[in-house]
Amino acid sequence: MPPLPERLDFPLIETPQQLQQLLAQPRGSLLRYGRPVGRLAFRALPGKKPVRLQQLEGPTILRAPNGTVRWMSGRLDQVAGKRAQDVSRQVMDFLQRHRRLFGLENPREELRLQDVSRDALGYTHLRFEQHYRGYPVWAAELRVHVDAGGQIYAVNGTYEPTPSGPSAPTPWLTAAEAYEQAATDLRRKGRWQPPGPALRDALGLEEAPPRLVWYRHREHGWHLAYEVDIRPNWMERYTYLIDAQTGQILHTFANYCTLRPTESSAIPDAPEIAYTPLPSLQANSSMRRRRMCSATPAHCGFITILPPATL
Template structure:
């Protein structure tokens, strides 16, 4: 059973609340054992500027040393042996976050993470996360199935097409499922086609059987200096690349490499898999409208995350921002598939091409940000939070209202009001 916890740090020499129980979501005051933290205004301790010890030396080493001190409170046995540093992040408030993965003999435990937080003065303020107490050294971590065999089993389990755009990725993990901690290959199978997928399949490393699988294709929902014209007639200023070709003359493409530190913004035609090109700097052909909007909106969202949050692209490392338009036949949806944005053209009645909506693009790109930060699993409660955050940022970036998708509703859907609301 996974255990979640939150440990606020106090100024007292004890450093943690003595009544803390790893089974509680929040620590409880000594006089209210078993109840969530509920001081005035329900504000956690660390927000009230009650801080713990100051970091000395390496942050990861200091955080691990602290976790060893509170081993009994959080229930993570032998932290120095069973926790591995995932990364150290510093946010715009100056806070530092040291993230650990729970491991068994060096193999990560799926769904577990422990985070130690420091304020901008390098004072330790809280610990939160979740771990699997039953994932212990007693688990046999020798695989009887090869990685290649696991990949083939995963492809079969998710009905993947014969030709894949991306090579499946496989990692050996400990996978807690229905009361058992399995040694498994976590295989990511990603493909487009008639029924696109961003599947994660867990293949038992002992038997080769499929333990679990889910599709993390992130939809808007299950319904949903060149100049160009967008779907709704708006004139867009877009960054393109100009190339002189001996046989074709001057060609312009929807390839924007004008941003320092960014690999680029690229917009493709899903029908032929090629970047959109044009023999003029004026993009006015009707077939180009959806591409113009996708290209323009991608840059708007990129600029927002860079200017408002100091984030360089979806992964904060300048990864390329890739969009495909004209996907499917009368496809009333858009999605992030773990690597790119893909937009349908709608059916012309209920929806118009979905790339026309800035909030739709912002929603999908925010899924990309989530994939590359919190990486919330796209199912159950974490999946709901994933969608909620994407809606909220969609509405923040397209700041005219709190509605999401109102601009891509077709004439046949007007009576149904807006697509969804972030309120």
């Protein structure tokens, strides 16, 4: 082997031609000072798939800004049985086992089964409503989907992590007082023109009764509030969230749609109801059809009303 000074005496390379000349010299490499001890063999790495095609098998998870699971899909778990009670029990076991993943302290207490449906493909869909300290969490639910083979393949929903801090205060307002708070606000805005009983019946203008819910305000945190469904006129519908202790309006939004924009101060004219006997059913005097006309004569139609005994 050459002495160390000779091995460290590297020539100065300034041009590509000098590099070509240096490479053309039979200097060899360090491998010529070694001694072969065996034969090199190449063998593919063990695996069912090529390395570049191997992928981790796991669920796909998309999280909401609050950290909860907005969407999760994959081969999540297997349930046995076809009866709704068996499927729902095993789905709840799955949610309880993975409660940290879902951001819930105790899904058995916080999630209440509201609906179980099965579609034409034999897939089962379960809908849970989130509760806390005896009251539902506003607009919070979780859905679990099971295929025909019993595989939980997807979970989605919009819900809250288990609330921390709020107690269950005694509401100082009644449901009627909360409704009046919403009505007062709509009167102030010029939207209050409630339809009469006949028009409510003809158009099915029903209102859900106020209910107590937990509502998380973006700035002020959790509040026990009344969710108020209110129809101030024949066309519009609003949802109000009223603090159950102070009567403060925490949130409100319109819950209807129109085909054309309307002025903020104008309420569309209510339709008129005209009762006309059906020509082909004169013998049944209890059957009527109602002609609905707005202020514009071109917008008229007929609604047939059947008596309860014939429904």
